[in-house]
Amino acid sequence: MTLDGKRILLGVTGGVAAYKAAELARELQRAGARVQVVMTEAATRFVTPATFQALTGEPVFSDQWDARIDNNMAHIELSRRADAIVVAPATADFMAKAAQGLCDDLLSTLCLARDCPLLMAPAMNRQMWSHPATQRNARQLAADGVTLLGPDSGDQACGETGAGRMLEPLDLIEEIIAFFAPKRLAGHHVLLTAGPTFEPIDPVRGITNLSSGKMGFALARACRHAGAQVTLVAGPVTLATPRGVARIDVQTAQQMHDAVMAELDAAPAAGAPRPDVFIAVAAVADWRIANPSRSKLKKTDEQSVPTLSFTQNPDILAGVARRADAPYCVGFAAESEDLEANGAAKRQRKGVPLLVANIGHATFGRDDNELLLIDADGQRRLPRAGKNALAAALVEEIARRLPVARRPA
Ligand code: C5P
Numbered sequence: 001m002t003l004d005g006k007r008i009l010l011g012v013t014g015g016v017a018a019y020k021a022a023e024l025a026r027e028l029q030r031a032g033a034r035v036q037v038v039m040t041e042a043a044t045r046f047v048t049p050a051t052f053q054a055l056t057g058e059p060v061f062s063d064q065w066d067a068r069i070d071n072n073m074a075h076i077e078l079s080r081r082a083d084a085i086v087v088a089p090a091t092a093d094f095m096a097k098a099a100q101g102l103c104d105d106l107l108s109t110l111c112l113a114r115d116c117p118l119l120m121a122p123a124m125n126r127q128m129w130s131h132p133a134t135q136r137n138a139r140q141l142a143a144d145g146v147t148l149l150g151p152d153s154g155d156q157a158c159g160e161t162g163a164g165r166m167l168e169p170l171d172l173i174e175e176i177i178a179f180f181a182p183k184r185l186a187g188h189h190v191l192l193t194a195g196p197t198f199e200p201i202d203p204v205r206g207i208t209n210l211s212s213g214k215m216g217f218a219l220a221r222a223c224r225h226a227g228a229q230v231t232l233v234a235g236p237v238t239l240a241t242p243r244g245v246a247r248i249d250v251q252t253a254q255q256m257h258d259a260v261m262a263e264l265d266a267a268p269a270a271g272a273p274r275p276d277v278f279i280a281v282a283a284v285a286d287w288r289i290a291n292p293s294r295s296k297l298k299k300t301d302e303q304s305v306p307t308l309s310f311t312q313n314p315d316i317l318a319g320v321a322r323r324a325d326a327p328y329c330v331g332f333a334a335e336s337e338d339l340e341a342n343g344a345a346k347r348q349r350k351g352v353p354l355l356v357a358n359i360g361h362a363t364f365g366r367d368d369n370e371l372l373l374i375d376a377d378g379q380r381r382l383p384r385a386g387k388n389a390l391a392a393a394l395v396e397e398i399a400r401r402l403p404v405a406r407r408p409a
Contacts, residue, residue, distance in 0.1 A: 002177045002225075002388060004032035009082035009116075011107045012052070014042025016157045017089035017123035017166040022047060024088055024169040025055045031173055038062065038078060038107050040094070064106040078106075079114040086176060087111070088149075089123030089166045092134050098146070099137035119147045119179065121172055126162025149175045174221075174243040181392070183227035184399035190223040191263050191275035191327065192216055193282035193316060195235035197253045201308065202293040209283050210364040213237035215332075215387050216281035220245045222391035223279075226399065229272055233259045235282055253284045253313035260316055264323065277398065279330040280317040283364075288313050321351040328402055333357045343374045354401060356394065373397055 008028050012021045021037075028035050037052040039062040049060035059068060061078065069077050079085060087094065087107070094108070098120070103109040111118055120141065128134055129151060138148060150167035167175065194216020200206040213234060220232040221242035230245045233256055241247045248263075250256045260278075268274045287310035297306050321329045329352040335342045339357050347355035359370040359381070370384040371394065382393050 002031055002392065003028065003180065006033045006083045006180065007081055008033045008035050008176075009078060009085045009110065010035050010037045010052075011085055011087035011090075011110070012037060012039045012043040012047070013087060013089060013091045013094040013107065014040055014046060015089040015091045015123045015166075016046060018043050018046035020166060020169055021088055022051050022055060024086075024172055025052055027169050027173045028086075028176070029056065031177060034058075036061075036078060036082065038110060040105055040107050042091075061106060064109060066106075076113050079110045079116065082114070082116050084117045084119060084176075084179070085111060085114060086119045086121070086172075088121035088172060090120040092122075092124045092128045092131075092137075095120065095122060095134065095137045095141060099140040099144075117147065117179070118145075119149055119176065121149045121166050122151045122164070123166035124151075124164045125156060125158050126160055126164045129164035130162075147179060171243055178225040178244075181222075181225035181227075184396060185223055185277075186227035187273065188223075188227075188277055188402075189229040189231070189273045189275045190220075190277040190279060191231045191233070191260065192220050192223070192279045193233045193235075193256055193260060193284070194220065195237040195239075196283050197235045197256055197285045197313075198251045199253065199285045199288040199313075200251075200292045201289050201306075202295065202297045204296050207285060207289070208236070209285070211235070211237075211283035212365040213239050214365070214367065215369060215391070216279075217242060218387040218391035219279060219281060219394065222388070222395045223277075225392070226395045228277070231263055231275065233263070233282075253288060253316070256282060256284060257314045257316045257319065260320060264320065264325070264327070274325075274327075276327045277330070277402070278317075278320050278327045279398070280320070281332050282316075283334070284316060285313055287311065315350070317352065318350045328353065328398075330354045330356060330398060339372060340374075340379060343372060344379075347374050354398065375401065 012018050025035050035056045036058050037060045052060045097108050098111050103112045152165040152167050153163045154165050195213030196209045196211040198206045198208045217239045220230050224230045224244045232245050233248045248259045250259050290309045290311040317331050331350050331352045333343050333346050343357040355374045357372040359372050368386050369390055371382040373380045
């Protein structure tokens, strides 16, 4: 869980996207947050307070004069307890009020009487969003330090298509987690490989392995939360691309190698640094079929079996580590015996400063893991945890080890 212990005041205003705020309340809790809902009067016409009360287990407030607050100071008490106020959906009307500092109801008052961050997820018809007044208000809110999440583009409840849709609850959760994450990798560009590779035998068959890609994808997500630009070269997996991560899909080890080298060779785009950290999480096939058949191999009779001959695949990690302009390289290892000695030897052989060994067997496909970090100074364990939590811990470890020259000023 990545919002552990955080107290979120979820403000719901009167737009049709209010129904999605119910799912957001649930997802916030699933991520470890405690959620207190405050609704505007108009919001209660779309979703009843009872829905949020049942989901959060907390009373829902909408009236500034609510007698349930002991000292009758709801506008101060509620925001004082919060680590952040998240207004989702934020209507054009609510944005306009907040941009002007108006406070004629409980939620707008809380947005003024706060010392915690304020985040807003705009949700409105595309013409309302693109109207110069709303754009002016959005700029004003940003200038006042308010974080705007979205809006998205796409189908709208009114039947039109365009910018103004509220971000989906799962995307909002990603943005909120990212908002709270320490920006230990700000200014860095992290390149990762993840998942298995697939080496063809013929057009319909091939050799692969059981890597799910979960650890590599969790790390890509954690790097992005930590403020890095992230490029993920992924073998064939069924995982969704983490929000904000650039993904390049490949099949074979050779394609993965070529994609990684192309990223390192590419002229950096304006304002985007070259990859300066490389994390090789992929379970890359050591060998490929020397001559894959162009047509499907046919079973001619019961006795004959095909003979496959293999050739070596390039070692992507070792190749990157050998480059004169090598980024800071992190390797992974899945050793079945004598983890510490074999891990240390592998670190030397690959020529990388940090090697991360999976402790125990059968990490493939699981949601948790246990890691042993091996560097020039020795070894350190990261105890068993979910892959997301481990990924966040590993990002901290990597950020601490980056040579001073690679740390942003
Ligand atoms: O040699 P071994 O496969 O055990 O090394 C594992 C590490 O090397 C992982 O970080 C993996 O992503 C990387 N690797 C690679 N290219 C290969 C084989 C492994 O980048 N051909």
